[in-house]
Amino acid sequence: MKILSSVPKNDGFFMPAEFEKHYGCIIIWPERADSWQYGAVMARKAFTEVAKAIAQSEKVTVLASDAAYDTAREMLPDYIRVVEMTSNDSWARDYAPTFLKNKKGIIRGVDWGFNAWGGLVDGLYFPWDKDNRIARKICDLYETDIYNVRDFILEGGSFHVDGQGTVITTEACLLSRGRNPEMTKNEIEEKLKNYIGAEKVIWLKRGIYNDETNEHIDNICAFAAPGEVVLAWCDDKNDPQYEMSKECLDILEKETDAKGRKFKIYKIPQPQPVFMTDYECEGLINFNGEPTRTGGERLAASYVNFYISNGAVIIPGFNDENDVKAKNIFQNIFKDREVIQIYARDILIGGGNIHCITQQIPISKQ
Numbered sequence: 001m002k003i004l005s006s007v008p009k010n011d012g013f014f015m016p017a018e019f020e021k022h023y024g025c026i027i028i029w030p031e032r033a034d035s036w037q038y039g040a041v042m043a044r045k046a047f048t049e050v051a052k053a054i055a056q057s058e059k060v061t062v063l064a065s066d067a068a069y070d071t072a073r074e075m076l077p078d079y080i081r082v083v084e085m086t087s088n089d090s091w092a093r094d095y096a097p098t099f100l101k102n103k104k105g106i107i108r109g110v111d112w113g114f115n116a117w118g119g120l121v122d123g124l125y126f127p128w129d130k131d132n133r134i135a136r137k138i139c140d141l142y143e144t145d146i147y148n149v150r151d152f153i154l155e156g157g158s159f160h161v162d163g164q165g166t167v168i169t170t171e172a173c174l175l176s177r178g179r180n181p182e183m184t185k186n187e188i189e190e191k192l193k194n195y196i197g198a199e200k201v202i203w204l205k206r207g208i209y210n211d212e213t214n215e216h217i218d219n220i221c222a223f224a225a226p227g228e229v230v231l232a233w234c235d236d237k238n239d240p241q242y243e244m245s246k247e248c249l250d251i252l253e254k255e256t257d258a259k260g261r262k263f264k265i266y267k268i269p270q271p272q273p274v275f276m277t278d279y280e281c282e283g284l285i286n287f288n289g290e291p292t293r294t295g296g297e298r299l300a301a302s303y304v305n306f307y308i309s310n311g312a313v314i315i316p317g318f319n320d321e322n323d324v325k326a327k328n329i330f331q332n333i334f335k336d337r338e339v340i341q342i343y344a345r346d347i348l349i350g351g352g353n354i355h356c357i358t359q360q361i362p363i364s365k366q
Contacts, residue, residue, distance in 0.1 A: 002145040003136070004108070007194050013100040013108055014197025017163030017223055018308045021363045023107075024059030025309065026138060027051055028357070029072045029082075030090040031065060034125070034292045035350045037283030042346040047090075048075050050307070050314060050347075050354055053340045055080050057311030061141075063087065063134075083141065088116075088131045091352060093218065094155035096359035097135035097146060100197060105365025109146040110195055111135040112154040117213045118178025119153070124212060124351065125287060142361070152191055153179040157216040157356055159192065162223045165199035165258030167192055170207050172215040179214075200258040204251055206244040208232060211300035218355045219302045221248060224266065224333050227257055232304045233267035241270060266333055271320035274301040280349055293349070305353035306330070307360075313337050316344030316353045 008014070027047060030036045036043040051060050055077070063085040064072035073082045087095075094117075097109030114132045116123035132150070139146040159169045173179075174188055183191070189201045207215025220232045231248055234241040252263050278295035286292070303326040306315040313334045317323045323341060331339045347353050 001136070001140045001143060003111075004145055004147045006147070008100055008108070008110065008147055009194045009197045012102045014102075015098060015100050015161045015163070016362045017161055017226075018360055019223065019225060020163055022058045022310055023361045023363045024061060025054050025307075025361065026092045026096045026359045027060060027062045028087055028090040028092045028096075028134075029062055029064035029068050030350065031068045032089045033285045034287040035089055035284070037280050037346075037349055043350060044071070044075055046342065046344060046346045047357060049342045050357065051076060051080050053312060053314045053342065054307065054309045054358070057309050063092075063138075085134065085137055086130050087134055088125065088128050090350065091131075091155075091157075091356055092359040093157045093352075093356045095131045095134050096156065097138055097144075098156055098196070099144075099359075099361050101362050101364070105363075107142075107144050107362055107364045109135060109139040109144050111139075111146050111148055111150055112156075113150040113152055114155065115153050115178065117155065118176060121178030122176070122214070123178060147195065149191075149195055152195075155213070155216065156359060157213065157218040157352070159196070160217050160222050161196060161198060162226050162257060164226050166202065166223075167196055167198045167200070168202045168204060168221055168223070168229070169217050170204050170215050170220070172206050173213065173217070176214040198258065202251070202255050202257075204248045206247060208300040208302050209239075209241045209244060210298045212351055216356075219300055219305050219353070220245070221252070222304055222306070222355075226259070227261040228264045228266070228333070230266045230268050230304055230330075230333065232270055232302045234270045239273070245270075266329060268303050268326055268329055269322045271301050271303065271318045271322050274299045274318060274345065274348065276349070299348050301348055302353070303330075305355045307354050307358045308334070308337070311337060313339045314354055315339060315341050316347070317341040318345055318348075319343065
């Protein structure tokens with residue numbers, strides 16, 4: 001593995017869309033006791049179901065610490081690879097490498113800086129040193145060269161691409177004080193273009209209400225195909241999510257992608273608000289003497305936090321009246337893939353969902 005100091009766009013590398021062909025997927029086994037309730041037992045069952053669904057059509061590698069390796073190996077089927085690798089938590093989307101390719105099909109990774117969604121300003125835990133080494137370790141594992149851009153704080157869940165030059169993100173996240181406060185919006189935009197190999201950045205204002213990542217894009221809006229996006233939608237004007245989603249819709253309806261196409265926008269209904277229970281909170285240990293969750297706290301539940309595998313679309317479910325409605329909309333969008341819905345409350349308690357715990361590796365022609 002070579003650690004590269006050049007610029008991907010200048011080298012002819014770009015990030016393909018998630019709906020394009022994958023070689024496989026990375027998942028990190030949950031263990032952290034202030035993130036995952038009651039020893040992560042239920043979270044591990046949910047992670048296992050996600051891994052099995054993805055593994056139906058692409059290779060899945062699960063990274064687990066030495067302490068959790070045996071449990072991961074016992075719970076996961078033998079067709080899923082388990083590799084010992086330490087991290088601070090389990091968010092593969094945000095600190096596993098972003099994978100790029102060129103026209104020859106050569107794959108390279110990007111090693112962004114990670115500071116637990118805001119560092120000492122409003123980050124969610126400390127330290128994050130093990131997380132920040134994961135990208136290079138994974139590229140070593142896959143014998144893939146990697147671009148070093150650790151001086152720029154960016155999580156994989158904070159941007160989505162169409163593979164044809166368009167990036168979507170949120171101002172709430174990328175312009176937050178805890179990430180790159182010394183950079184202007186234009187400078188951040190140029191960095192994205194250069195390191196994802198894109199031509200146009202579309203900035204939505206906000207994400208999902210109470211999303212502790214400073215409102216990642218992958219919880220509210222995602223590309224389903226070139227020129228097509230899904231958008232988390234709320235009809236209840238008394239819910240703070242209504243204005244946030246409406247503002248996103250207004251921007252998307254006026255925008256075009258990098259190819260000049262107007263967007264086809266699919267509204268995905270939000271589940272009813274999901275709240276932490278006292279019982280769930282009691283299953284979490286404190287961080288630095290303070291609880292990480294409180295009873296009655298609203299969680300950032302969204303069906304848009306989904307993963308597109310080669311043969312399926314894996315979406316969260318919440319035992320909500322809108323579960324079936326959301327699944328049907330996704331099936332209408334992704335007619336050539338099976339839509340698999342997995343009960344995901346036990347992932348959501350940790351702070352994210354199915355897209356947050358996965359990272360795709362594009363297929364290589366090497």
